[in-house]
Amino acid sequence: MVHFLLRPNLIGRIRLALTLFGLPFTVCSPGLKSTLSCSYSYPLRTSQTIRPITSSLSNLYMTSVKTMPSSAAPHMKSRSAQYPGSKVKRFVVPDDKVDWSQSWPQYNPVSHTDPSVLKKPVWADPDVGSFSPQFNKVDGGVDRTSFEGSYKIEKGKPLNLRGRTGVTGRGLLGRWGPNHAADPIVTRWKVDAKGAKVIHPVSKRPILQFVSIKRKDCGEWAIPGGMVDAGEQVSLTLQREFSEEALNSLSLQPAERAKIHDRITKLFKSPGFQVYKGYVDDPRNTDNAWMETVAVNFHDESGNSVSELPLQAGDDAGQVKWVDVDSSFPLYASHSRFLELVAKERKAHW
Secondary structure, three states: OOOOOOOHHHHHHHHHHHHHHOOOOOOOOHHHHHHOOOOOOOOOHHHHHHHOHHHHHHEEEOOOOOOOOOOOOOOOHHEEEEEEEOOOOOOOOOHHHOOOOOOOOOOOOOEEEEEHHHHHOOOOOOOOOOOOOOOOOOOOOOEOOOOOOOOOOEEEEOOOOOOOOOEEEEEEOOOOEEEEEEEEEEEOEEEEEOOOEOOOOOOOOOEEEEEEEEEOOOEEOOOOOOOOOOOHHHHHHHHHHHHHOOOOOOOOOOHHHHHHHHHHHHHHOHHHHHHHHEEOOOOOOOEEEEEEEEEEEEOOOOOOOOHHHHOOOOOOOOEEEEEOOOOOOOOOOHHHHHHHHHHHHOOOOO
């Protein structure tokens, strides 16, 4: 996931740029954004276990394509030995003790909330006890519902609905309970000089391309994406994050921004394929805070929408380019599975 950083002295300028570009203005703190780079992966599930699409994503569709392993397996990265960005060692949780239904009197998790969260930035909740969050509900501008269904509350704190992690508190995450994100997968067909689809010599299927960014901090290629800000619809998050991170929209002149805005809006209002919606097996997860995401494929079928726009990396991306969708391209394992599902849906090479 990729995020946009705002410094106090830039807020006015960024607000103006976003207003001209026609996108919502949200303020995010570097404390969270810098931690969301290369430390996450997604568990993958079949569409049968996903809740219905919300009204803000009414143009999305799902199919019966099923290539994802069951979500029944215990989360793994959420139990990584060392908590990311710290020297904190998790209390070791074996597979047979992950589920909360398993009695385990000896369980003694480590309490950890990162200093960046404790500084009370705008994207973070206060400590439980100093406010009264409405869990499993839309709490003012904060959506505290989970894509996975209702989660339990114990001693005023939400319990990770996938089970124990060996750490309590919020770690690097701002919200108690679910922390929502959105990942746009923008694709087009690879074409030759005459505009004909390029067919892979082995699979005999047309080749898809997707917009990928290379992170500055870890050098790995990823799908651009970001956190859903309080009160923001997921559909707007998908559009905003793609515009900022793959097109560097905030650095453009007003005329260029307007041109990009028209094309991006048209693409993101077209029917999108919902690839995944649910819990994220992320090493930042704790017993009381966890990541969830919506991954959506927006496809430029004719090649005359975003395909013609010059890609330019945003602040958090070192590079951005169209990449062939192929199982051999090195990506996060979960992102590769997302793209595999997109390829199957589009009947493309994988």
